[in-house]
Amino acid sequence: MMDLFKQATRKGLFLFDPETAHGMSIAGLKSGLVRACRIPADPRLAQTVAGLTFANPLGMAAGYDKNAEVPQALLRLGFGFTEIGTVTPKPQSGNPRPRIFRLVEDNGVINRLGFNNEGHEAAFQRLAAIRGDGIIGVNIGANKDSEDRIGDYVTGIRRFYSVARYFTANISSPNTPGLRDLQARESLAALLSAVLAARDEEAKKAGRRVPVFLKIAPDLTEEGMDDIAAEALAHALDGLIVSNTTLARDGLKDQRQAKEAGGLSGAPLFTKSTAVLARMRKRVGPSMPIIGVGGVSSAETALEKIKAGADLVQLYSCMVYEGPGLAGDIIRGLSKLVDREKVSSIRELRDSRLDHWAAAKV
Ligand SMILES: Cc1cc2nc3c(=O)[nH]c(=O)nc-3n(C[C@H](O)[C@H](O)[C@H](O)COP(=O)(O)O)c2cc1C
Numbered sequence: 001m002m003d004l005f006k007q008a009t010r011k012g013l014f015l016f017d018p019e020t021a022h023g024m025s026i027a028g029l030k031s032g033l034v035r036a037c038r039i040p041a042d043p044r045l046a047q048t049v050a051g052l053t054f055a056n057p058l059g060m061a062a063g064y065d066k067n068a069e070v071p072q073a074l075l076r077l078g079f080g081f082t083e084i085g086t087v088t089p090k091p092q093s094g095n096p097r098p099r100i101f102r103l104v105e106d107n108g109v110i111n112r113l114g115f116n117n118e119g120h121e122a123a124f125q126r127l128a129a130i131r132g133d134g135i136i137g138v139n140i141g142a143n144k145d146s147e148d149r150i151g152d153y154v155t156g157i158r159r160f161y162s163v164a165r166y167f168t169a170n171i172s173s174p175n176t177p178g179l180r181d182l183q184a185r186e187s188l189a190a191l192l193s194a195v196l197a198a199r200d201e202e203a204k205k206a207g208r209r210v211p212v213f214l215k216i217a218p219d220l221t222e223e224g225m226d227d228i229a230a231e232a233l234a235h236a237l238d239g240l241i242v243s244n245t246t247l248a249r250d251g252l253k254d255q256r257q258a259k260e261a262g263g264l265s266g267a268p269l270f271t272k273s274t275a276v277l278a279r280m281r282k283r284v285g286p287s288m289p290i291i292g293v294g295g296v297s298s299a300e301t302a303l304e305k306i307k308a309g310a311d312l313v314q315l316y317s318c319m320v321y322e323g324p325g326l327a328g329d330i331i332r333g334l335s336k337l338v339d340r341e342k343v344s345s346i347r348e349l350r351d352s353r354l355d356h357w358a359a360a361k362v
Contacts, residue, residue, distance in 0.1 A: 018100040029073035036076035037328035042335045049289045049311045050211035050238045056080035061314035062139035068123040075134040078327040085139030091119035105253040109317040112262030114175040120159045127163040138164040154198045161202040172217035172244035174263045185227040192235040211238035218243035218273045229283035239289030242277040266317030270295025278357030281309025299333025308357035
């Protein structure tokens, strides 16, 4: 149940348009007004994925902290990791406002921001100033007007190599025209070859190997999923993030906002993104790390992603509705669910509903 404080804060923020409210929540985190969350460490939630040790499996998804303004404040909310970006080499302003829409009755969000961000240099300077060993991933993309999109990803790897604990190559935003075409087999092969070659070169220089994940869309055909899995395996990619926002608009109550162009996220994305996650797990096998994202709103939905094949999960949209205490609530809730399931590590629950989710109709 939402407490009174939470209800009042949400009501206050919802008086503003979503982008202004987002700016206010970033300012709140920067100012320290949003309280840190004390969660007792639960070793049953900890795990090592792609060579990184996560205190718990819940991360903040990309897009909330695009410019690396508040990664440490997010980690203090209880998240086991956070992902900054998407950042592009040059700053860009994105699409005209309004470009974020709340679908309140659906607990959903539609956005068509279009990679608005301050560019590599600004985010790099902020990350370079951070002391501490929290896991901060860097989500990289391409400028809208770039003549060499693959080159933009390579530039991202090189620029952030010294500060990133992991990279995400985001080729699945629906808001940069043509970006999702990089998911097609030949383009993907070229992208992965270039990005992983740059990573390997930087790893040699630094004596430290930073894993690279690929973030994919939920709007894929079975053949599209086959192609991505085949290329991910052929290039020994470090992992997949499933998924970005969807272009689908099925089953929404708020028909007025549903007409807005952009990517849909939050509760209405849960079933689709979880089914695609399970189908990708079936295709890539048990060893490749997968981060499940899309509609996580509670400990139960986070655990369901793990049961569908995820090693780690992320969220963004439901925090808009539930507030900054959501991460702590989910972590505490996961400990209770692990008690109930009587396992010694949450990892034991991975894939336990893989068949169910892989067969889910979406
Ligand atoms: C306002 C907004 C901005 C986003 N920006 C990015 C982004 O820059 N890069 C990215 O990879 N994903 C971005 N996403 C997608 C999220 O990271 C996530 O994949 C998606 O929203 C599904 O998770 P959720 O239902 O928990 O929000 C954005 C999502 C929202 C709602």
